[in-house]
């Protein structure tokens with residue numbers, strides 16, 4: 253599983269950080285950054301991506317097929 257962050261879309265809502273605090277964090281600009289891509293199980297990371305109101309978190313499988321959104 254690969255995580256791609258579309259930082260321009262991030263509006264600092266923080267729900268991804270609330271769901272997966274070991275995977276995502278907000279930087280000094282209040283935009284999402286990757287803290288540790290293996291900091292949670294895949295279902296939790298997917299739940300975090302789905303929680304994002306602007307779909308700023310994209311999930312791909314290891315063959316680069318998009319799983320979400």
Ligand code: SF4
Nearest residue numbers: 262263265266268304
């Ligand atoms: S949930 Fe989306 S908008 Fe909110 S901090 Fe995470 S990436 Fe940014």
